[in-house]
Amino acid sequence: MSNKRIVEKDNNFKHLSHLGWTSYFQNQLENIDNKSLIPARVTGVRKKYFFINDGNEELLATPAGKLQQETSSTYPVVGDWVMVRQTAIEQILPRKNTLTRGAAGMRNQKSGEYREQTIAANLDSVFIVTGLDRDFNLRRIERYLTLVYNCGLAPVIILTKADLQQHPEHFANEAETIAFGVPVHLVSAFNDTGLSDLTPYLMHGRTCVMVGSSGTGKSTLINRLYGESVQATGEVSAHVGKGTHTTTSRDLIMMPQGGMIIDNPGIREISFWDIDQGVGSTFPDIEALAAECRFSNCTHTHEPGCRVLKAVQDGELTEARLENYLKMKRELEYISARKNKSADRVEKERWQGVSKKIKTINKKKAF
Numbered sequence: 324m325s326n327k328r329i330v331e332k333d334n335n336f337k338h339l340s341h342l343g344w345t346s347y348f349q350n351q352l353e354n355i356d357n358k359s360l361i362p363a364r365v366t367g368v369r370k371k372y373f374f375i376n377d378g379n380e381e382l383l384a385t386p387a388g389k390l391q392q393e394t395s396s397t398y399p400v401v402g403d404w405v406m407v408r409q410t411a412i413e414q415i416l417p418r419k420n421t422l423t424r425g426a427a428g429m430r431n432q433k434s435g436e437y438r439e440q441t442i443a444a445n446l447d448s449v450f451i452v453t454g455l456d457r458d459f460n461l462r463r464i465e466r467y468l469t470l471v472y473n474c475g476l477a478p479v480i481i482l483t484k485a486d487l488q489q490h491p492e493h494f495a496n497e498a499e500t501i502a503f504g505v506p507v508h509l510v511s512a513f514n515d516t517g518l519s520d521l522t523p524y525l526m527h528g529r530t531c532v533m534v535g536s537s538g539t540g541k542s543t544l545i546n547r548l549y550g551e552s553v554q555a556t557g558e559v560s561a562h563v564g565k566g567t568h569t570t571t572s573r574d575l576i577m578m579p580q581g582g583m584i585i586d587n588p589g590i591r592e593i594s595f596w597d598i599d600q601g602v603g604s605t606f607p608d609i610e611a612l613a614a615e616c617r618f619s620n621c622t623h624t625h626e627p628g629c630r631v632l633k634a635v636q637d638g639e640l641t642e643a644r645l646e647n648y649l650k651m652k653r654e655l656e657y658i659s660a661r662k663n664k665s666a667d668r669v670e671k672e673r674w675q676g677v678s679k680k681i682k683t684i685n686k687k688k689a690f
């Protein structure tokens with residue numbers, strides 16, 4: 324047995340465990356033909372290059388030509404595990420999960436399809452960050468929950484800027500009414516309320532990503548959890564006279580707690596892409612009521628014997644929550660139909676291609 328083989332056999336990359344390397348990724352290595360490539364985690368994405376961490380150091384890397392930039396499924400995102408040769412990224416290891424949303428306004432010119440935007444990959448939790456200033460809105464939190472559940476991920480509701488409210492618990496209680504088991508944490512980066520409650524999500528090898536509107540205090544919270552400034556914040560840049568800073572890039576930050584956190588630019592429009600059990604998981608109360616409706620295909624908008632509408636009448640369920648539920652259900656049905664349509668088109672084009680080939684073959688045969 325050559326030396327090289329012994330090295331490969333013993334190479335289980337344990338030194339990457341603090342970066343989130345698990346047996347899931349280790350097992351993927353069997354399918355990598357080129358045994359000289361080594362795994363590294365993408366810690367930062369810029370226009371033309373990436374930051375990667377190979378367990379020893381952070382390096383600048385460039386993508387190999389074969390990685391296609393057109394879709395997020397073929398191009399690295401922050402949190403990805405990639406196979407590299409020195410500083411060239413050759414391959415993306417299959418992702419355990421991704422946080423993906425519909426890329427609003429990003430129509431694919433050629434086919435008119437809507438596209439997806441993958442925010443980050445290989446995540447353990449998603450912090451839905453809401454500031455207890457003007458940002459607090461239960462309906463928006465429900466939308467984020469649906470997005471996160473649709474991606475098969477674990478949401479955590481974080482209410483920041485608790486210091487701005489005399490009775491911040493009031494907001495936490497309100498959030499609890501729509502949380503259905505999702506943890507709700509009340510924090511302040513200014514007086515350190517609740518910061519230690521977030522430690523469990525940031526332990527050795529764990530990765531979480533922050534989502535929320537711009538200015539909710541995501542970067543400030545990361546800095547407080549980190550213990551010093553690692554992310555530029557609205558306030559910091561105001562001091563240096565450059566106006567309000569908003570986060571524009573996605574970086575995976577190694578935290579002193581042992582895990583990692585991904586900052587994310589503020590999201591203006593929460594559009595969906597993945598369609599899974601998002602609505603059902605976000606609204607278990609409505610789904611349970613719906614099961615008691617007289618008609619199994621009840622739309623819960625006007626039908627006699629609708630248990631959901633009765634709950635609204637009786638004050639068990641707010642109209643605003645029901646409206647949000649119905650709206651998201653409609654949206655997801657629309658997206659699903661649109662996806663099926665474009666899948667049909669792809670299939671049709673494939674068959675057109677095949678029949679063209681057959682015609683050419685037949686022509687050739689005719690000679």
Ligand SMILES: Nc1nc2c(ncn2[C@@H]2O[C@H](COP(=O)(O)OP(=O)(O)OP(=O)(O)O)[C@@H](O)[C@H]2O)c(=O)[nH]1
Pocket residue numbers: 483484485486487510511512513514535536537538539540541542543544555556557558568569570571587588589590
């Ligand atoms: N009162 C109070 N203000 C806060 C707190 N956290 C952040 N802020 C302020 O909120 C503003 C926005 O904070 P950022 O951390 O830059 O917000 P962000 O969510 O990272 O914003 P984007 O990068 O645009 O997505 C700044 O002026 C912060 O000083 C807090 O706990 N309490």
Ligand SMILES: [Zn+2]
Pocket residue numbers: 613616617621622623624626628629630631632
């Ligand atoms: Zn009904």
